[in-house]
Amino acid sequence: MLHVATVHWQDERWITPQLKFLRKNLPEHQVWASLNGIDIENWREEFNFVEDLQGEHHHKLNFLAEKILAVASDDDLLLFLDSDAFPISRIGPEVLEGLPLLAVRRDENAGQPMPHPCFCLTTVGFWREIQGDWGIGKFHWTAPGGDRLTDVGANLLGNLLERGIEWRPLLRSNKFNLDPLWFGIYGDVVYHHGAGSRPAISYRQTIIQRDAIRKARDAAVIPASIPLLGKFERAVRYRRAEKQQAIIQGQVLESAKILSEEVIASILTDDEFFRRFTESPTE
Numbered sequence: 001m002l003h004v005a006t007v008h009w010q011d012e013r014w015i016t017p018q019l020k021f022l023r024k025n026l027p028e029h030q031v032w033a034s035l036n037g038i039d040i041e042n043w044r045e046e047f048n049f050v051e052d053l054q055g056e057h058h059h060k061l062n063f064l065a066e067k068i069l070a071v072a073s074d075d076d077l078l079l080f081l082d083s084d085a086f087p088i089s090r091i092g093p094e095v096l097e098g099l100p101l102l103a104v105r106r107d108e109n110a111g112q113p114m115p116h117p118c119f120c121l122t123t124v125g126f127w128r129e130i131q132g133d134w135g136i137g138k139f140h141w142t143a144p145g146g147d148r149l150t151d152v153g154a155n156l157l158g159n160l161l162e163r164g165i166e167w168r169p170l171l172r173s174n175k176f177n178l179d180p181l182w183f184g185i186y187g188d189v190v191y192h193h194g195a196g197s198r199p200a201i202s203y204r205q206t207i208i209q210r211d212a213i214r215k216a217r218d219a220a221v222i223p224a225s226i227p228l229l230g231k232f233e234r235a236v237r238y239r240r241a242e243k244q245q246a247i248i249q250g251q252v253l254e255s256a257k258i259l260s261e262e263v264i265a266s267i268l269t270d271d272e273f274f275r276r277f278t279e280s281p282t283e
Contacts (some may be wrong), residue, residue: 001092002029002077003065003124007057010037014083014193017267019046021086021191024271026079032068034060046176058134058152061117065127065134074125080134082118084193088185088274091121095189097168100126101160103153104186105169110143114153115167119190138155145211175280178259185277193263209249213241 004022008015010263012035022029031192034053035043045049049067053060061080068078076162084106096102103115117134126132136150139158143149160167170187177183217238224230266273 001072002026002079003068003072004029004079004081005033005061005068006031006081006083007034007053007060007064008038008083010277011083012038012043013264013268015043015046018081018083018086020271022087025087025090027092029079032064034064035163057117058136061134061152065132069124069128074123074126074128076124078122078124078127080117081121082192085190087119087189088278089189090188093123093256096121099166099168101165101167102170103167103172104184104190104192106181106184108172108184109146109181111141112151113141114149114151114157114168117152118192119186120153120227130163130165132156133159173245174277176277178263178277179256182256182260183263183277185274191274191277193260193267209245212245213238215241217241 004026006018015035015038019031022031030048031046032049033047033051035050036052040050040052049064053063055063065078065080072078101115101120103120104118105114106112106116117143122132133155134152135155136152137155138150139154139161140148140150141154141157158216170189172184172186174183174185175187184192184194186192217234220230220233220237222230224234263273266276
């Protein structure tokens with residue numbers, strides 16, 4: 001048996017395509033879900049377990065895992081899945097390739113090193129053994145820009161590192177990209193839309209905007225050693241750059257929204273929509 005733990009937030013459009021691709025590509029399975037901002041009664045029959053769980057994303061994943069572990073056997077498979085992600089090829093124990101855990105790793109998003117909860121496959125027994133936890137804060141990493149970060153999956157990475165456990169990362173394998181971060185194919189196994197239920201601003205984009213503001217400030221002509229004028233020029237340049245980047249951010253969001261709606265429309269109408277990303281434009 002394979003148990004799926006998934007969290008849907010404020011957008012029910014992802015439920016139908018996700019369930020469709022699960023039925024197509026998974027062996028016998030059960031789906032355990034949290035639906036927030038969605039009428040559960042409209043979907044109750046589609047899930048083996050469904051509740052409107054409270055808390056942050058990692059709290060909901062951990063709660064669903066606890067419910068699954070209470071009834072599942074060690075040999076059962078356990079799949080964690082974001083609402084806007086689903087398998088595009090057959091999934092079974094063989095995809096683990098002899099390792100205890102497989103997960104998307106989003107190197108393209110400022111070098112995120114952790115197993116990502118958008119798609120993570122393991123066994124119930126292994127999750128029990130390591131006392132799996134999607135929480136944040138106990139483990140941090142340093143991003144290319146120098147920031148110390150933690151996110152959902154960070155504690156899991158720390159757990160694996162401490163135990164010296166090797167895991168299989170699924171890396172972005174798109175042959176065609178509408179965007180360098182969104183609409184991703186990973187290991188030719190899974191599709192992850194990205195920001196499917198929220199505004200499409202990423203840490204990667206935040207770094208770009210922050211660096212642009214800093215460069216504008218540091219381009220000041222008046223030396224900082226001239227106290228009043230130097231400070232004034234840098235403040236003016238900083239504020240102007242902030243306003244400019246706010247405009248750019250709005251444009252980025254609008255462009256991402258247009259692309260997202262286009263791809264969602266194709267997901268809802270075409271079971272082979274992902275070929276757009278897995279095949280070279282020249283093929």
